[in-house]
Amino acid sequence: MKWLELHLDTQPAGIEPATELLSEYGIDSLMIDEEGDFKDFLENNHQYWDYVDDELMEQMHGKSRITFYLEDSAEGCNTLAQFRIGLSAFKKQHPEYAPLILSMENVEDADWENNWKQFYKPMEIGERLLVVPEWEQAQEDGRVKLVLNPGLTFGTGSHATTRLCLQALEQHIHGGEKVLDLGCGSGILSIAALLLGAKDAFACDIDDKCVGVAYENAALNGVGKEHYTVRAGDVLSDKRLQKEFGGDYDVIVANIVADVIIALAPQVGKLLKKGGIFLCSGIIDDRAEEVREKLVEAGWTIEETRSSEGWFSYLCR
Incomplete structure (x- = not known):
């Protein structure tokens, strides 16, 4: 054997x-x-x-x-x-x-x-999305197809936290939005937003491998650098990265961890347009109430709560 x-x-x-x-x-x-x-x-x-x-x-x-x-x-x-x-x-x-x-x-x-x-297959997400591993074939069925090759470093999109974010994005991206993706990994969320109709997206992750992987996945989906920017850095401490973010985002998504979301809560609002949404996920169930309280303390109104397999996401304004 x-x-x-x-x-x-x-x-x-x-x-x-x-x-x-x-x-x-x-x-x-x-x-x-x-x-x-x-x-x-x-x-x-x-x-x-x-x-x-x-x-x-x-x-x-x-x-x-x-x-x-x-x-x-x-x-x-x-x-x-x-x-x-x-x-x-x-x-x-x-x-x-x-x-x-x-x-x-x-x-x-x-x-x-x-x-x-061989263990990753096409996944239907919500009403509009179809996530397809690069090495798989999928029937054209009217859904927006997102082709993904995560490599060995990042997730495939099958994890509950990613699915929760994708479900929210497909309901709230209507066309022309500017999106900020914090903790982007393979780029799946920001690329999905662009394919759903967003105009521009900025993505970042603390792991510097994200830059190559996300740009490669963007190219697989016909997304060019004129509408997509990927950078590596710590969203909480990298001043140069924070300056490059700019502002006036319609949607900010952070699929990270509870502690980072809590730290971001008082800061991230200044990057949003009036009426923009902050979508956060990666929150394990035993931290969900704590994160909710910290978001409310920071002035956010939680409009939607999603959960799956012991993980939570919040959509806030």
Whole structure:
């Protein structure tokens, strides 16, 4: 039997939560490597060494890695695909555990691509949208078709938080809008808005890989840079990025995490036109009431609440 060897890199504080996440998918046989364990070994086993080179110390610096194995089979690949969806949501909920990078040994990248892609199919969203993975075919049925290739870094659009945003956008984009997409990832929300009729969109994400991925997805859908701008940076602290935002947006969408939405709530209104909407998602159910209260404190009126699979979104004016 062949096995896939997988590694999940995280912060030391993320080891226990990440192992609990793996357990939810039936993955309980793990090996954990940490810098602290390595240093403890060096400290308590002087009799076995007298010199440790700088390269080895650098390799172990800040290292917290979970190693696990899955069968190299359809069942194993299905488990891996489902875990990848769960990991995407986990990353949104817990940015403090970054990098949360999943990597694989003993299989070529092309094999991984082919294995995980088979589990993503076209998805109908609301009344108007159809999200189609680039490698799939879909019948033309009058819906607005959004072609997407998220790569291995960003979500596919299948997660509940993304679907909630897409459902709201298809109801509130009527044509000619200016859109700001905070935490854009693959660009799915801002590109969807443009395909639904928005005139211009500005998108950003803290992960600098977003720029290439979002522009590539825009090109797949015939969206050019004259109407679409993508940048990388921290929406809360990057002054240059904040200056480039400009203002007068009709729609601002933030599919991020509760803490960032709470921090944005008092600030983001100045970027909107009068009567514009702030759509926020990525809110886990046990933080939903807290986020609602903070939005109201910041002066927002919550006009629509959506929920799915334990996640919430709010549409505010």
